[in-house]
Amino acid sequence: xxxxxxxxxxxxxxxxxxxxxxxxxxxxxxxxxxxxxxxxxxxxxxxxxxxxxxxxxxxxxxxxxxxxxxxxxxxxxxxxxxxxxxxxxxxxxxxxxxxxxxxxxxxxxxxxxxxxxxxxxxxxxxxxxxxxxxxxxxxxxxxxxxxxxxxxxxxxxxxxxxxxxxxxxxxxxxxxxxxxxxxxxxxxxxxxxxxxxxxxxxxxxxxxxxxxxxxxxxx
Numbered sequence: 001x002x003x004x005x006x007x008x009x010x011x012x013x014x015x016x017x018x019x020x021x022x023x024x025x026x027x028x029x030x031x032x033x034x035x036x037x038x039x040x041x042x043x044x045x046x047x048x049x050x051x052x053x054x055x056x057x058x059x060x061x062x063x064x065x066x067x068x069x070x071x072x073x074x075x076x077x078x079x080x081x082x083x084x085x086x087x088x089x090x091x092x093x094x095x096x097x098x099x100x101x102x103x104x105x106x107x108x109x110x111x112x113x114x115x116x117x118x119x120x121x122x123x124x125x126x127x128x129x130x131x132x133x134x135x136x137x138x139x140x141x142x143x144x145x146x147x148x149x150x151x152x153x154x155x156x157x158x159x160x161x162x163x164x165x166x167x168x169x170x171x172x173x174x175x176x177x178x179x180x181x182x183x184x185x186x187x188x189x190x191x192x193x194x195x196x197x198x199x200x201x202x203x204x205x206x207x208x209x210x211x212x213x214x215x216x217x218x219x
Contacts (some may be wrong), residue, residue, distance in 0.1 A: 010095045015077075015133040017142050018102065019086030020124050028084055028113065028123055033083050036166045037112055041105045042079070045070040046178035070104065073097030075180045078166030080149045087146045089166075089184065102128050140196070143184045147197045159198065167197060 008117050024026040029035050050068040074097030077089040092098045107165055110123040133139050150159060160171040168174075173190055177199040185193045 005024050010092070010098070011132065012093060012095055014092050015051070015139055016088075016090045016092060016130045017100060017133060017146075018088040018090055018098065018128055018130045019085060020106070020126070020128040023122055023125050025084050025125070028086075028109075029081055030083075034113065034116075038081060038086070038105070038109050040162065041108050042076055042162075043176075043178045044068070044108075045101055045104050046074075046076055047071065048177055067069055070097070071178070073185070074101045076101075076178060078146060078170075078179070078184050080146050080162075080166070081164040081167075082153070087149060089143055089146060091110055091180070098130060101166055140186075144197050144200060148200050151201060159201065160194075170194065 029038065045068060047068065048071050073092070073094045075091040075093065077091055079086065080090045090098055090101070106124065106128065113123055114120060133142060147165060148159065150162040150165060152161065159165075159167055162168055164177060166181050166184070169176060169179060170185060170190060171194055188196070
């Protein structure tokens with residue numbers, strides 16, 4: 001039987017909770033540069049107009065090594081990076097958009113990580129997991145679930161200041177070409193959404209909220 005969530009339902013204009021973790025639950029982010037490198041890959045593949053150039057070894061001139069078109073196929077709505085796993089909330093515009101983005105980001109990061117730490121072999125536990133979010137209530141609950149993930153790491157510090165999360169950009173009202181968090185906030189506005197997330201700093205999810213998250217979170 002295939003691993004849970006590896007078999008995916010691919011639809012255009014679908015919303016997905018995407019996640020993966022390190023093999024044997026090992027850390028995949030060890031220092032700040034690791035986190036920043038992973039985030040930089042979002043920019044590389046999702047920022048419109050981003051161009052990756054390299055030097056032609058024969059002419060010495062700069063040539064376009066790779067053009068960016070992933071933003072036409074998928075949007076990153078929010079994310080969080082944790083020491084041994086990550087969560088993404090994506091909107092897929094085309095049926096192959098999510099697969100294309102995750103393959104590029106995860107392969108690029110794995111190559112970087114193995115070179116930096118002189119290791120070989122797979123970095124991730126398995127193929128990434130993706131769950132189609134089928135209603136609005138579950139969409140907002142999963143966005144909050146993603147944003148409160150760092151709570152155990154912070155030891156009383158604010159979620160607002162955890163830099164490796166879309167919530168950081170929402171709280172500071174920072175707009176980025178590669179991060180489309182407006183749809184997460186929705187019509188309620190930034191302040192109301194912040195209150196919605198921060199209400200779970202000291203409280204557990206209610207039975208109703210937990211039921212909306214059942215089957216669409218990392219277990």
